[in-house]
Amino acid sequence: MKLTKGIEQAICIITLLATQDPDIPVASLEIHTRLKGSLTYTKKIIRKLVVAGLVDSVSGNNGGFTLARNCADINLLQIVEALEGTIETYPDTGLIDEVFKDKQAIANQGTIALRNAFSKADVLWREALKTITVQQLLEEALGKKEILPINWNHSERRELLIRKVMKNIYGND
Amino acid sequence: MKLTKGIEQAICIITLLATQDPDIPVASLEIHTRLKGSLTYTKKIIRKLVVAGLVDSVSGNNGGFTLARNCADINLLQIVEALEGTIETYPDTGLIDEVFKDKQAIANQGTIALRNAFSKADVLWREALKTITVQQLLEEALGKKEILPINWNHSERRELLIRKVMKNIYGND
DNA sequence: GGGGCAATACTCGGATATTAATTGTCCGAGTTCTGCAGG
DNA sequence: CCTGCAGAACTCGGACAATTAATATCCGAGTATTGCCCC
Numbered sequence: 566m567k568l569t570k571g572i573e574q575a576i577c578i579i580t581l582l583a584t585q586d587p588d589i590p591v592a593s594l595e596i597h598t599r600l601k602g603s604l605t606y607t608k609k610i611i612r613k614l615v616v617a618g619l620v621d622s623v624s625g626n627n628g629g630f631t632l633a634r635n636c637a638d639i640n641l642l643q644i645v646e647a648l649e650g651t652i653e654t655y656p657d658t659g660l661i662d663e664v665f666k667d668k669q670a671i672a673n674q675g676t677i678a679l680r681n682a683f684s685k686a687d688v689l690w691r692e693a694l695k696t697i698t699v700q701q702l703l704e705e706a707l708g709k710k711e712i713l714p715i716n717w718n719h720s721e722r723r724e725l726l727i728r729k730v731m732k733n734i735y736g737n738d
Numbered sequence: 739m740k741l742t743k744g745i746e747q748a749i750c751i752i753t754l755l756a757t758q759d760p761d762i763p764v765a766s767l768e769i770h771t772r773l774k775g776s777l778t779y780t781k782k783i784i785r786k787l788v789v790a791g792l793v794d795s796v797s798g799n800n801g802g803f804t805l806a807r808n809c810a811d812i813n814l815l816q817i818v819e820a821l822e823g824t825i826e827t828y829p830d831t832g833l834i835d836e837v838f839k840d841k842q843a844i845a846n847q848g849t850i851a852l853r854n855a856f857s858k859a860d861v862l863w864r865e866a867l868k869t870i871t872v873q874q875l876l877e878e879a880l881g882k883k884e885i886l887p888i889n890w891n892h893s894e895r896r897e898l899l900i901r902k903v904m905k906n907i908y909g910n911d
Numbered sequence: 912g913g914g915g916c917a918a919t920a921c922t923c924g925g926a927t928a929t930t931a932a933t934t935g936t937c938c939g940a941g942t943t944c945t946g947c948a949g950g
Numbered sequence: 951c952c953t954g955c956a957g958a959a960c961t962c963g964g965a966c967a968a969t970t971a972a973t974a975t976c977c978g979a980g981t982a983t984t985g986c987c988c989c
Contacts, residue, residue: 625943798982
């Protein structure tokens with residue numbers, strides 16, 4: 566039982582966006598060159614993050630993706646569940662009651678007991694991941710409290726855009 | 739992220755054996771007729787339980803399987819890990835350090851942080867399952883403290899064997 | 912009657928096929944910006 | 951100068967292909983019991 570590899574990518578995408586100036590979207594192509602795997606699959610993962618509300622998409626020319634909220638408000642559980650939905654580890658088909666059906670069993674009691682047991686374990690797992698925010702991860706990874714924005718874009722067009730944004734913020738220079 | 743369906747079967751097999759007189763092994767065929775799925779796959783699951791030391795196998799005519807220890811000493815985690823090995827949910831390839839390699843990152847620190855986070859969650863999950871024994875499950879499912887042994891065998895040969903065992907225990911009758 | 916021998920009913924374990932889930936590919940459509948041509 | 955139009959650079963989203971993991975099948979081998987045959 567493992568999470569899919571997509572989870573690892575998703576975490577990378579989120580942290581990457583967390584270090585990006587939110588005024589300058591990062592194109593999926595730029596994100597892709599930083600990750601392993603295929604471009605189109607990366608897009609698929611990003612899409613799920615958008616649907617989950619963790620990432621905003623900007624379409625059109627100079628479009629791309631930005632974080633939808635502060636990285637202190639994004640935790641690991643949200644990323645995991647954005648890709649896989651609610652985590653329930655027990656593959657429940659009620660089999661155990663089937664087995665004991667004509668024996669001394671109380672109806673459905675076995676299934677319920679098992680369901681509870683795994684459900685409790687799942688809750689603990691989820692709670693643990695919920696306590697870890699992307700900000701904490703960045704601080705650990707970069708070893709400082711302040712996170713410097715990185716510009717992940719490479720294309721010339723993007724550079725122009727960046728200069729323009731800078732000009733808006735800081736005026737002519 | 740789910741456990742495999744085999745887990746559910748494994749739990750059923752263990753509980754089934756837990757209600758069986760340990761002097762009379764249950765043949766894999768008997769177990770199979772109680773479960774869904776294929777006979778050979780059921781055998782494979784049982785084999786894993788044997789290798790893990792939860793179940794004993796008796797080969798030869800009138801062979802089959804018995805619990806290797808008291809059902810109070812078998813917990814859910816042991817069953818899960820018998821089939822899947824140690825549970826580690828994070829699909830760790832160190833990708834995040836790759837992404838930040840040429841940026842401000844401290845070597846491997848991101849990977850370590852992530853590994854720790856998921857590892858803590860996994861430990862909690864495992865601990866939770868460790869507290870649930872098969873005996874507890876049976877008590878809940880059967881609604882009584884005392885678990886009556888059930889004879890799961892059906893063949894005539896088995897019936898003969900059973901009578902023989904009874905004779906050994908209780909003398910001629 | 913008892914010693915060996917074949918038949919039976921099992922497990923053991925590996926090699927291989929099938930099915931389901933994950934990952935990856937392709938393509939057509941929609942959206943925003945840019946730059947250019949014509950008035 | 952400005953209006954509108956074509957093209958570029960993106961995202962959106964669905965349909966489909968390839969790869970990998972899970973499930974299922976098959977088969978030959980080993981082992982303990984049974985029962986029978988022959989001495």
